[in-house]
Every structure is written in structure tokens, then in C-alpha cells.
Amino acid sequence: MTFKAFFARSVALSLSIVMLVVLFNVFMNEYGLFGKVEGRSIKIYGDERTSKYLLSFNYIPANFDGLLIGSSVSDNIDSKKFMCCRIYNASINGATVAELKILVYNVLAKRDLECVIVSLYPILTGSNEKQTSRMVPREYWGTLGSINTLDFYRRKILIIQGRLHDYFDDYGRYNYNLRKEGGDSKGIILQKVAVMKADETIAIDEGAYIELDTLLKTLRARRTKIFAYYHPIPAKCLTPYEASYRLYQNKISALFDSTDVVWDYNTDDFLDFRKDYTNYCDEIHLSVKGIDYITRDINVRLSKWL
Amino acid sequence: MLFHSFAYIFVLLPLAGAGFFALRRWSNGLLSRYVLVAFSLLFFVCGGLHYLPHLLVSMGINYGIAECILRSRESYGAGIGKGLLTGGIVFNVLFLGVFKYADFFLTNFNTLIPAEIAPLGLIMPLAISFYTFQQVAYLVDCYQGKAGRSSLLDYCLFITFFPQLIAGPILRQREVMPQFGRALQAGVNYQNCSLGLLIFFTGLVKRVVIADTFGLWADAGFSPGATHTFIEAWVSSLSYTFQIYFDFSGYTDMAIGSAYFFNIRLPINFDSPYKALNIQDFWRRWHITLSRFLRDYIYIPLGGSKEGEFRMYGNLLVTFLIGGLWHGAGWTFVLWGAIHGVASVIHRLWRSWGVRLPALLAGFLTFNFINITWVFFRAENIRDALDVIKAMFGFSAFSGRVLFEGISGKQQNFSWVILVVAVITVFFIKNTNSIPERFQPTGWRLAYQVGIILLGLLFLNSTMPREFIYYDF
Numbered sequence: 001m002t003f004k005a006f007f008a009r010s011v012a013l014s015l016s017i018v019m020l021v022v023l024f025n026v027f028m029n030e031y032g033l034f035g036k037v038e039g040r041s042i043k044i045y046g047d048e049r050t051s052k053y054l055l056s057f058n059y060i061p062a063n064f065d066g067l068l069i070g071s072s073v074s075d076n077i078d079s080k081k082f083m084c085c086r087i088y089n090a091s092i093n094g095a096t097v098a099e100l101k102i103l104v105y106n107v108l109a110k111r112d113l114e115c116v117i118v119s120l121y122p123i124l125t126g127s128n129e130k131q132t133s134r135m136v137p138r139e140y141w142g143t144l145g146s147i148n149t150l151d152f153y154r155r156k157i158l159i160i161q162g163r164l165h166d167y168f169d170d171y172g173r174y175n176y177n178l179r180k181e182g183g184d185s186k187g188i189i190l191q192k193v194a195v196m197k198a199d200e201t202i203a204i205d206e207g208a209y210i211e212l213d214t215l216l217k218t219l220r221a222r223r224t225k226i227f228a229y230y231h232p233i234p235a236k237c238l239t240p241y242e243a244s245y246r247l248y249q250n251k252i253s254a255l256f257d258s259t260d261v262v263w264d265y266n267t268d269d270f271l272d273f274r275k276d277y278t279n280y281c282d283e284i285h286l287s288v289k290g291i292d293y294i295t296r297d298i299n300v301r302l303s304k305w306l
Numbered sequence: 307m308l309f310h311s312f313a314y315i316f317v318l319l320p321l322a323g324a325g326f327f328a329l330r331r332w333s334n335g336l337l338s339r340y341v342l343v344a345f346s347l348l349f350f351v352c353g354g355l356h357y358l359p360h361l362l363v364s365m366g367i368n369y370g371i372a373e374c375i376l377r378s379r380e381s382y383g384a385g386i387g388k389g390l391l392t393g394g395i396v397f398n399v400l401f402l403g404v405f406k407y408a409d410f411f412l413t414n415f416n417t418l419i420p421a422e423i424a425p426l427g428l429i430m431p432l433a434i435s436f437y438t439f440q441q442v443a444y445l446v447d448c449y450q451g452k453a454g455r456s457s458l459l460d461y462c463l464f465i466t467f468f469p470q471l472i473a474g475p476i477l478r479q480r481e482v483m484p485q486f487g488r489a490l491q492a493g494v495n496y497q498n499c500s501l502g503l504l505i506f507f508t509g510l511v512k513r514v515v516i517a518d519t520f521g522l523w524a525d526a527g528f529s530p531g532a533t534h535t536f537i538e539a540w541v542s543s544l545s546y547t548f549q550i551y552f553d554f555s556g557y558t559d560m561a562i563g564s565a566y567f568f569n570i571r572l573p574i575n576f577d578s579p580y581k582a583l584n585i586q587d588f589w590r591r592w593h594i595t596l597s598r599f600l601r602d603y604i605y606i607p608l609g610g611s612k613e614g615e616f617r618m619y620g621n622l623l624v625t626f627l628i629g630g631l632w633h634g635a636g637w638t639f640v641l642w643g644a645i646h647g648v649a650s651v652i653h654r655l656w657r658s659w660g661v662r663l664p665a666l667l668a669g670f671l672t673f674n675f676i677n678i679t680w681v682f683f684r685a686e687n688i689r690d691a692l693d694v695i696k697a698m699f700g701f702s703a704f705s706g707r708v709l710f711e712g713i714s715g716k717q718q719n720f721s722w723v724i725l726v727v728a729v730i731t732v733f734f735i736k737n738t739n740s741i742p743e744r745f746q747p748t749g750w751r752l753a754y755q756v757g758i759i760l761l762g763l764l765f766l767n768s769t770m771p772r773e774f775i776y777y778d779f
Contacts, residue, residue: 002747003500006751006752007496007500007503013756014759014760017760018760141767142767144767145763146764146767148768151716
């Protein structure tokens with residue numbers, strides 16, 4: 001082989017393989033990034049953050065009228081059960097406002113939203129940092145062929161073969177109850193209470209607070225209805241730091257105005273719910289029973305309000 | 307612009323190559339040179355347009371001084387023009403000093419006196435350390451008659467030729483400029499293109515696959531406030547030791563590979579440095595063009611080893627201190643340079659006693675010395691560095707779980723694979739410098755080359771691009 005042929009073949013072969021991979025991934029369109037995706041049903045198989053970030057470019061705006069944003073505490077809410085409109089559960093495990101706003105702004109770049117449900121829990125405003133470097137525009141092109149793409153296919157195949165649990169649905173719900181259910185939630189809660197300090201405080205990051213305020217104002221400016229709720233905390237866990245929690249609530253509630261609805265599941269009205277250990281699968285996350293109750297309750301309130 | 311970007315690989319490099327060779331028959335290659343300078347400046351301004359004036363001013367003044375030195379040499383003979391050379395060196399030292407070291411000196415001055423002089427807050431121009439040293443070398447070479455006259459265009463090409471502009475190798479005029487004429491005459495050389503492709507993508511793989519993986523561990527280990535157990539401290543330091551090697555040698559491979567497309571052979575910058583058997587050997591293998599600069603333009607002019615043993619040790623220390631400071635305006639870099647200087651002095655003394663260690667033991671000691679001193683190079687401050695080193699020798703605990711919790715299990719598993727690849731690459735196989743001599747256009751080689759290209763592109767599209775560590779210097 002001459003060097004000319006060698007060079008030409010190196011370039012041609014490499015480019016051909018690259019093109020094939022790119023075309024295959026565009027054809028598969030696993031994140032609904034390209035073309036019309038109305039009516040498609042796309043589940044999450046890869047990393048939750050990256051996947052929801054990518055789905056927010058095209059799939060979510062094309063198929064949903066509203067969003068549910070929050071951290072892991074709302075990640076297992078089955079938003080298919082909300083009857084008011086099609087709501088995508090864009091909650092992310094350990095999410096901060098800094099991350100969730102990216103998803104919301106991505107969707108708003110394509111369309112207005114009818115409503116956004118905000119699940120309020122301290123982690124949301126505890127930091128203004130992103131928990132990952134993956135929610136970046138570069139990931140968009142990464143879908144054409146990258147390590148993440150390979151990992152996506154690996155996981156998808158394993159899930160289809162039944163060798164991995166299928167935790168996510170096409171509405172963004174992360175059904176971690178599949179692996180967390182049936183644990184000793186009472187023991188976990190009591191253990192948590194035992195290590196809690198009496199003067200436990202809740203920090204609100206100033207940057208995150210401003211981000212949340214800006215996000216809410218942007219939504220209002222786009223005539224999006226905002227329904228926020230404070231995630232129900234087990235009664236035993238709330239007691240040691242209730243004073244601090246109420247201060248946190250006051251400060252966060254100040255961001256909402258009269259057009260919004262802010263609902264608190266940590267009042268005495270829900271004390272029985274919060275006292276019942278079976279509503280939880282660990283010290284904070286809701287069990288199947290608990291999440292069913294909260295989902296139904298939110299659904300009723302949303303239906304009345306919207 | 308970064309070498310490890312699609313814009314560089316698929317747009318700038320091919321267009322620059324095509325333009326360079328397509329126009330070679332016009333105006334005796336003049337247009338080709340213009341094209342290459344234009345692409346080089348484009349490459350540079352992609353890193354920030356605001357850095358361009360510094361580069362142009364530095365080139366303009368140095369070219370003027372070099373011309374004066376050469377003319378005075380031509381008119382009055384050798385030795386004339388010392389004042390001009392001194393002026394040129396002073397200009398370059400001040401230029402580098404103001405933009406890179408002013409705030410460092412002011413901060414320390416304020417602490418010492420104590421005074422309250424406000425820091426200048428100047429942004430360090432991109433690549434200033436590299437193009438300043440290259441031009442100092444050129445001025446000295448002009449004065450010594452080792453560099454010939456160039457047109458302004460050729461001078462611009464010498465300084466800005468994009469494969470070496472940002473982070474070296476630090477070139478000498480006589481080793482690269484004559485090549486451009488021959489390169490244009492020869493036209494497209496497919497052997498060089500094939501070699502360039504392989505060397506470039508080998509560098510890319512080193513950078514985006516290996517260095518980035520070690521970078522995860524090093525970043526976790528050297529993050530501010532990190533505390534270390536025995537294992538964590540060693541993992542952190544070794545990760546950085548491998549990261550900096552694969553990062554910088556990967557960069558150099560990409561530079562050398564890029565230059566091959568233009569039929570230009572850049573000098574090698576690395577020669578398996580972690581196989582070194584002593585500190586002197588290490589500096590002959592690590593960042594070779596910088597070592598060469600420090601030797602030829604600092605150590606030897608100071609007197610080198612010709613003015614007595616005691617003076618030689620002093621010269622070594624001064625040279626290494628300058629080398630350390632060149633890497634960054636901080637005490638960690640000064641200390642790093644000082645430790646290497648002291649080690650070099652000890653090595654000379656040891657050698658003069660005639661005691662020789664078995665090769666394996668010598669290599670082990672040298673590698674560990676290099677590894678430990680990189681801690682100073684990487685740490686944010688001396689206290690952090692000492693904390694890591696204390697933990698490395700403290701045998702405090704053998705757990706490594708807490709600090710590295712942020713690294714996922716998948717990444718940890720992948721890191722083991724990369725560690726094995728890295729150790730084999732560093733200690734047991736021939737380095738990239740040997741690729742040209744064993745390169746043959748065979749089917750197996752083709753498969754290997756395509757594999758390397760695809761691997762590089764796959765990871766390039768996967769990870770967050772980071773800047774090269776040597777971008778900071």
C-alpha cells in the first residue's frame with residue numbers, strides 16, 4: 001500500500017464510520033432532539049440529569065403542557081395521574097435550582113407552559129451549584145456518538161432483557177420505590193432523629209434564592225400558573241428543627257405572590273400522614289402508599305385551581 | 307482554540323493545510339506563508355481577541371531589536387550589539403514580569419514591608435511565557451550568529467506557527483525556518499500526513515482518555531480543604547503525576563502531529579521522562595525544549611560548570627528557581643523549582659563520589675521524587691501541599707472511600723483500566739517519538755490508526771473539554 005492510499009483510506013474509513021454512527025443516532029433519536037416528536041413516548045435509560053436535560057430541548061415541549069420540578073422527593077410522583085394537563089416530572093435526584101432552571105428555560109425557549117409544580121424542599125436552595133458537568137450544550141452533540149451514548153444503549157439493552165430495573169417512565173417519573181420499598185422506614189427515621197442536632201439549621205444559598213425568584217418571575221411573565229408545595233417531612237424528623245424549618249418556609253414563601261398557590265404538607269392537618277411511617281420508604285422519601293396519597297391530593301387541588 | 311476541538315480537527319487544520327499547499331506555486335510560496343500566518347493568528351484569537359495586541363507588540367519590538375542586532379553584526383562584526391541584546395532581554399523580562407508576575411511580587415512586597423500597593427489585576431496574556439522565551443532565544447541566537455535574518459513575514463511565521471504557538475515546543479529559528487522552504491517545495495507528502503494523523507490522534511487519546519481520567523482523581527484529591535488518608539494522598543499525587551504527563555505530552559504529540567501535515571518536524575518535548583534514572587536524566591526527557599532553553603540561555607551564560615564546582619551548584623539552583631517561577635507566579639512553583647535545583651546539586655555531588663545505584667532502585671527513587679515534588683506543583687498553596695505529603699508518609703489510615711465518593715463506580719472501574727494502560731505506556735513501551743521510524747503503511751497499521759482516530763473522536767465528544775495544564779504558564 002502506498003502512503004497516499006494509506007492516508008486516503010485512513011481518512012475515508014474513519015469518516016465513514018463516524019458518519020454511520022451519527023446517522024444511526026439521528027435515526028434512533030433517543031432523546032427526541034431531531035425532527036417532529038409529538039406523540040412519541042420516550043423513556044429514560046441513561047443518566048437522569050443528562051437525559052432530562054436533553055429531553056427538555058424538544059421532547060418535553062412537544063408533548064407536555066406543564067412541568068413538575070424538584071429534587072428526589074418529588075422524583076417518584078406519577079405525573080400521568082394529574083388530570084389537569086400533561087405534566088412532565090422534571091425532578092432530578094439531588095437537584096438544585098441552578099439545574100432545574102436549565103430545564104425550564106429550555107422548554108420555555110420552545111413554548112409557554114400552562115403550569116409548573118414546584119416541590120419545595122431545602123436541598124433545592126441549599127446550593128447554587130450544579131451537581132454535574134453534564135447539563136451543558138455539549139451533551140446535545142454527544143448524542144450523536146459518545147461514551148454516554150454507548151452507556152445509554154448498554155443500559156437500554158439490559159433493561160429490555162430484564163437484567164436491569166426499569167425505573168423511569170415516559171413522563172419522567174423515577175420510580176425508586178421499586179428498590180426502596182419494604183425497608184424499615186420507622187427504624188431509618190428514628191435512627192435519623194437520633195443523630196439530628198437540637199439546633200439543626202437550614203441554610204438557604206443567596207444565589208439559589210435569587211435564581212428561584214428569577215425563575216418564578218419568568219414563569220409569571222409567561223403566564224404560567226405556579227403551584228408549589230412543601231414536601232411532607234416525617235413528624236419525628238421535623239420536630240428537632242421545626243423552628244429553623246418554619247424560618248426557611250417563611251423566606252421561601254415570600255417569593256410567591258397571590259397568583260400562585262403554595263401548599264404546605266407540614267401543617268397539623270397532615271400530622272397523621274406524617275406520623276405514619278408506612279408513608280415513607282426512608283427518612284424522607286415517600287413510599288408507594290405515601291406518594292399515591294400526595295399525588296391524588298395534588299391532583300384534586302390542581303383540578304380545582306386550574 | 308484548543309487542539310482537542312472539532313473546530314480545530316475538522317476545520318482549521320485541514321483548511322490551513324489545503325491553503326498552504328494550494329498556494330505554494332504562487333509568488334514563490336509567499337502566499338502560502340501569508341495563509342499560514344493568517345490561520346495561526348485565527349487560531350490564536352480563538353483563545354481571546356484581547357490577547358492579540360500583546361503578541362503583536364512583543365513580536366514587533368523583538369523583530370526590530372533582532373534586525374538591529376543582525377545589521378550591527380553585519381556592519382561591525384561579532385560582539386557588537388550587546389547593548390541591544392541586553393535591551394531586548396530586559397524588555398522581554400519586563401514584559402513577562404508585568405503581565406505574569408507583577409501581582410505576585412506586589413502581594414509579597416505588601417506583606418513584607420507592609421505596604422498597601424494595589425495589585426495591577428492584569429490578565430496574563432495567552433501563551434506569553436512561550437512566545438517570550440522563544441523570542442529571547444532568537445535574540446541571543448542573532449547576537450551569537452546562530453540565527454539568520456528573516457523577513458517580517460517569516461518572523462511572524464516562526465513565532466506564530468499555530469502548532470507550537472500556545473504551549474510550545476519552544477523553537478529555535480534555525481531548526482524550523484529552513485524547513486518551510488523545503489516543505490513548500492515538496493508539496494503534500496502523504497507519508498507525513500499519515501504520520502501526522504497518527505501522532506495527532508495518539509496525542510488526542512492521551513489527553514482526552516487518559517489525562518482526563520486521572521484528572522478526575524487529582525481534582526478530587528487537590529480540591530481546596532480536602533483531607534487525606536494515606537491511600538488518598540498517594541492516589542492524588544500519582545494521579546496528578548500521570549495526568550500532567552499525559553496532558554502535556556499529549557498536547558505536544560498533537561502539536562508535532564499537526565506540524566507534520568505541513569512537512570515540518572518540530573523538536574520532541576518528551577522522551578519517556580518517568581523512565582529517568584536520576585534527576586538530570588529526568589530533565590533531559592521532560593519538557594526538553596524548555597530544559598534546553600534553561601541550559602543554553604540561563605545556565606551556560608551564568609557560567610555553567612566552567613567556573614568551579616561551587617559556582618556550578620549556584621548556577622544550577624538559580625536556573626531551577628527561574629524554571630520554577632516560569633511555570634507560575636506562586637511560591638509553590640518557586641519551591642518546586644528549588645527542590646529540583648537542590649536535587650540536581652545532590653545528584654552532581656553523588657555522581658562525583660562515584661557511587662552508582664542499581665537501575666531499578668535509581669528509577670524507583672527518581673520517579674517517587676518526581677511524584678512527590680509534583681504535589682507542590684499542583685497544590686493551591688504550600689500548606690495544602692504539605693498536608694498531602696504528610697498524609698503520604700503518615701500512614702494515617704488505609705481507607706480511600708470518603709474523598710473520592712464523587713467519582714462514580716463506573717468511572718472508578720474505568721480508571722483501573724486506564725491505570726494499567728498508563729503504567730504500560732509510561733514504563734514499558736516505546737513512546738510516540740519512535741512512531742516515525744517504525745511506521746509502515748500496512749493493513750494492520752491502518753486498522754490501528756482508524757481505531758485510534760475513532761477512540762479519540764468518541765472521547766472528544768464525550769468529556770468536558772479542559773484546557774491544557776500548560777496553558778496556564
